[in-house]
Amino acid sequence: MATVHTQRTINAPAAEVWEILRSFGLPYFKDLHYSLEGAGPGAKRAFHLPGGRMIEQLVALDDDSRTLHYTILESPWPVKEYRGTIRVSGQGDSALVAWSAEYTPHGADEMTTSRIVAGTFKMNLKALEYFLTAA
Secondary structure (H helix, E strand, C coil): EEEEEEEECCCHHHHHHHHHHHCCCCCCCCCEEEEEEECCCCCCCEEEEEEEEEEEEEEEEECCCCCCEEEEEEECCCCEEEEEEEEEEEECCEEEEEEEEEEEEEECHHHHHHHHHHHHHHHHHHHHHHHCCCC
8 A cells, every 4th residue: 555645834724724624526627527426435536637537436534633544446547446635724814734645556556646646636635726816
């Protein structure tokens, strides 16, 4: 099992950051067309990446700890048994978003898969911050 973890401080209130992430939508990617089926645990989102379609499912959602868990059902990534966790903490005008995943590399080595996953986390967090703070 491989593990990837990243975090970013976002200059927006934690409650506001959590509301976007808990929806399991991707509104912070302006040009990404995605579908969201359902709400709360069991919800599925689908979108296209270079190389194929990605389908993710929300497994658990905890508003008290501002934590969600999701899994990848279909992906062009060279991974299997992927389980991701996003946690939002903070008070006042900023939030710390911690994003981690455990998975098994499949068809590529761990270094390659870690770069793909970590790069995606960083890109998402940067886009989320821009979405929340751009004037």
